[in-house]
Amino acid sequence: MSSSIEALVNKEYAYGFVTDVESDTIPVGLTEDTVRLISAKKNEPQWLLDWRLKAFRRWQSMTEPHWSNVSYPPIDYQAQTYYSAPKSVKPLQSLADVDPELLKTYEKLGISLTEQKRLNGIAVDAIFDSVSVGTTMKTELEKVGVIFCSFGEAVQHHPELVQKYLGSVVPYSDNFFAALNSAVFSDGSFVYVPKGVKCPLELSTYFRINAANTGQFERTLIVADEGASVSYLEGCTAPKRDENQLHAAVVEIIALDRSSVKYSTVQNWYAGDKNGVGGIYNFVTKRGKAMTDAKISWTQVETGSAITWKYPSVILQGDNSVGEFYSVAVVNGMQQADTGTKMIHIGRNTKSTIISKGISAGKGQNSYRGQVKVLPKAEGARNYTQCDSMLIGNACGAHTFPYIEIANNTATLEHEASTSKIGEDQIFYCKARGLNAEHAISLIVAGFCKEVFKELPMEFALEAQQLLGISLEGSVG
Amino acid sequence: MLTITNLHASAGSKEILKGISLTVKAGEVHAIMGPNGSGKSTLAQVIAGHPGYDVTSGSIEYEGQDLLELDAEERAQQGVFLAFQYPVEIPGVTNAYFLRAAYNEIRKAHGEEEADPIEFLDIMEEKLKLVEMDASMMQRSVNAGFSGGEKKRNEILQMAVLAPKLAVLDETDSGLDIDALRIVAEGVNKLKRPTNATIVVTHYQRLLNYIIPDHVHVLAGGKIVKSGGKELAHELEAKGYDWLLEPAGV
Numbered sequence: 001m002s003s004s005i006e007a008l009v010n011k012e013y014a015y016g017f018v019t020d021v022e023s024d025t026i027p028v029g030l031t032e033d034t035v036r037l038i039s040a041k042k043n044e045p046q047w048l049l050d051w052r053l054k055a056f057r058r059w060q061s062m063t064e065p066h067w068s069n070v071s072y073p074p075i076d077y078q079a080q081t082y083y084s085a086p087k088s089v090k091p092l093q094s095l096a097d098v099d100p101e102l103l104k105t106y107e108k109l110g111i112s113l114t115e116q117k118r119l120n121g122i123a124v125d126a127i128f129d130s131v132s133v134g135t136t137m138k139t140e141l142e143k144v145g146v147i148f149c150s151f152g153e154a155v156q157h158h159p160e161l162v163q164k165y166l167g168s169v170v171p172y173s174d175n176f177f178a179a180l181n182s183a184v185f186s187d188g189s190f191v192y193v194p195k196g197v198k199c200p201l202e203l204s205t206y207f208r209i210n211a212a213n214t215g216q217f218e219r220t221l222i223v224a225d226e227g228a229s230v231s232y233l234e235g236c237t238a239p240k241r242d243e244n245q246l247h248a249a250v251v252e253i254i255a256l257d258r259s260s261v262k263y264s265t266v267q268n269w270y271a272g273d274k275n276g277v278g279g280i281y282n283f284v285t286k287r288g289k290a291m292t293d294a295k296i297s298w299t300q301v302e303t304g305s306a307i308t309w310k311y312p313s314v315i316l317q318g319d320n321s322v323g324e325f326y327s328v329a330v331v332n333g334m335q336q337a338d339t340g341t342k343m344i345h346i347g348r349n350t351k352s353t354i355i356s357k358g359i360s361a362g363k364g365q366n367s368y369r370g371q372v373k374v375l376p377k378a379e380g381a382r383n384y385t386q387c388d389s390m391l392i393g394n395a396c397g398a399h400t401f402p403y404i405e406i407a408n409n410t411a412t413l414e415h416e417a418s419t420s421k422i423g424e425d426q427i428f429y430c431k432a433r434g435l436n437a438e439h440a441i442s443l444i445v446a447g448f449c450k451e452v453f454k455e456l457p458m459e460f461a462l463e464a465q466q467l468l469g470i471s472l473e474g475s476v477g
Numbered sequence: 478m479l480t481i482t483n484l485h486a487s488a489g490s491k492e493i494l495k496g497i498s499l500t501v502k503a504g505e506v507h508a509i510m511g512p513n514g515s516g517k518s519t520l521a522q523v524i525a526g527h528p529g530y531d532v533t534s535g536s537i538e539y540e541g542q543d544l545l546e547l548d549a550e551e552r553a554q555q556g557v558f559l560a561f562q563y564p565v566e567i568p569g570v571t572n573a574y575f576l577r578a579a580y581n582e583i584r585k586a587h588g589e590e591e592a593d594p595i596e597f598l599d600i601m602e603e604k605l606k607l608v609e610m611d612a613s614m615m616q617r618s619v620n621a622g623f624s625g626g627e628k629k630r631n632e633i634l635q636m637a638v639l640a641p642k643l644a645v646l647d648e649t650d651s652g653l654d655i656d657a658l659r660i661v662a663e664g665v666n667k668l669k670r671p672t673n674a675t676i677v678v679t680h681y682q683r684l685l686n687y688i689i690p691d692h693v694h695v696l697a698g699g700k701i702v703k704s705g706g707k708e709l710a711h712e713l714e715a716k717g718y719d720w721l722l723e724p725a726g727v
Binding site: 423425426428430431433434435437439443444446447 | 525526527528529548549550552553554558559561563564565566567568569570574575578579582583586618619635639
């Protein structure tokens with residue numbers, strides 16, 4: 001009676017289909033030979049193979065971290081496949097060469113790789129399993145000198161840029177998952193925006209895991225040269241499968257003096273079913289380094305994955321640099337998320353803002369974990385942290401782990417936190433005005449997330465809001 | 478318009494309404510009065526479809542249909558409106574957005590086209606005047622940080638926009654100063670039509686100086702213990718409720 005907050009059946013995950021393409025998949029297991037094989041398949045220079053091998057050897061000496069507030073059965077790293085590529089992908093001259101099955105897949109996902117995206121002013125790079133299947137709008141970008149291509153292409157055509165910046169923010173030794181990624185990463189996106197150029201288009205990468213038992217280890221590297229600016233968005237989906245799949249990505253951002261990089265993520269990997277069977281294990285390292293007067297802004301909407309382990313961070317290296325982290329993380333069913341950020345203040349008058357909105361429904365467990373660190377020379381550093389949790393129902397959990405380390409007494413830090421519950425009274429109020437329960441929930445949640453959504457590029461704000469509605473559909477009866 | 482017959486309702490194991498019968502015709506204003514805890518607000522909530530109450534027996538017929546068969550949102554779409562005693566805050570959702578969503582749900586239910594934000598702006602402008610509210614209120618989050626008076630005016634604004642057939646005002650006068658009371662009451666009076674009806678739930682007689690009821694009912698112990706015309710309200714003001722309670726066995 002009074003508890004209309006009861007789980008109904010969850011809406012089906014709309015992106016759970018499998019594409020039937022022939023794949024070039026290497027045998028399961030991970031040894032030095034696997035690393036060599038991946039590097040050879042990608043026709044990489046010796047220095048990159050050497051770097052991968054160093055990472056691999058380092059990884060072998062590391063143990064999987066277990067400090068986060070998530071639990072899962074042990075991962076057998078030897079039972080995974082570390083490289084899978086649709087067979088038809090030969091060196092692509094144009095999108096016309098892309099396998100129509102793949103194009104159809106992206107159409108189904110609402111990602112058009114064909115020309116109509118031109119109207120929206122968005123350039124798209126699509127990564128299917130381990131490789132990029134196509135990048136749109138290249139010529140428009142080349143006119144202003146912006147390089148936007150798959151990581152593999154960047155290694156072939158711009159090796160000096162890749163060599164200079166790869167691992168400069170997230171070294172291969174950084175952590176267990178970053179080391180694994182460094183050893184076996186297959187593809188990803190590469191962006192370089194030259195001095196003083198404002199990238200005229202939104203750049204977007206779309207990641208799709210298709211093959212079974214295959215890990216996806218993409219690596220993204222974004223370099224904004226002095227005075228440049230760029231806005232980048234990534235989206236992620238995967239088929240429904242009963243096995244858990246591993247996703248361990250690394251994203252590095254280098255924002256040189258006076259540049260600005262905005263990185264937005266809408267993560268909707270398959271979350272597993274309501275009993276916790278299947279779903280993606282999402283272990284991701286994302287970090288940016290902001291030089292003098294530069295700004296890096298992370299915005300993430302995390303609705304998918306069985307497990308999310310992710311802390312997009314900013315090293316505020318240069319004076320007056322700015323770091324921002326805006327996050328909405330939703331867990332429903334049996335999902336677990338441990339996500340947050342690190343803001344490392346090194347330069348003077350550096351400023352960081354953290355706005356985190358966690359929504360927990362079903363039996364989901366949602367943790368915010370954040371670190372604000374002010375080093376001795378960071379005179380006048382400022383941080384504002386706001387960390388809000390919303391609970392839907394009685395079986396979910398919200399947890400907050402803020403860490404603050406200050407070594408300079410001129411720093412100013414503010415921390416606000418709140419926990420609220422979507423109340424029967426709010427839902428009834430909406431219903432008494434003619435809105436059904438699901439409309440009410442999506443409205444209340446959208447209101448809760450407003451500060452984050454307004455940071456998303458317009459085009460994606462609506463998508464994110466709808467996604468949120470879908471993720472929570474059925475969480476209230 | 479509304480026929481309530483021998484209505485019994487409980488919250489958990491506690492019976493609150495113990496046999497209410499009431500008939501409201503189009504064009505009428507009914508006042509439900511009574512001491513605290515008599516079941517006035519429960520009656521209002523049951524009419525609106527609050528899930529916290531179980532109707533154990535009796536019926537409510539509204540416009541020829543069984544109201545109890547409808548979900549709360551369907552009742553609202555069919556023209557039943559409850560002005561809340563304690564309007565609920567929805568942070569981050571603007572008043573304008575919320576009200577347009579509600580307006581469009583009701584239009585959709587009637588097979589009409591939804592109003593876009595620009596059309597809706599025109600509709601709002603006129604209604605805001607009715608409750609003497611500034612347009613800036615529309616950009617604030619629903620009821621969040623509103624004063625008591627602003628919340629109640631906001632309820633009447635919603636009522637003006639949604640144009641219900643049956644409006645139930647639950648203690649709309651509580652917590653209002655005399656100016657706000659006047660504004661709210663005038664709003665209600667201006668919205669009165671021969672085709673709609675209003676039920677005013679109140680503890681005090683003072684609201685009824687502004688909204689003149691056609692019928693006054695005294696609710697006590699979950700039953701209507703006395704009904705009369707508007708003069709009954711004045712009698713209650715002078716004599717209190719006690720003289721009615723004892724003979725009724727409450």
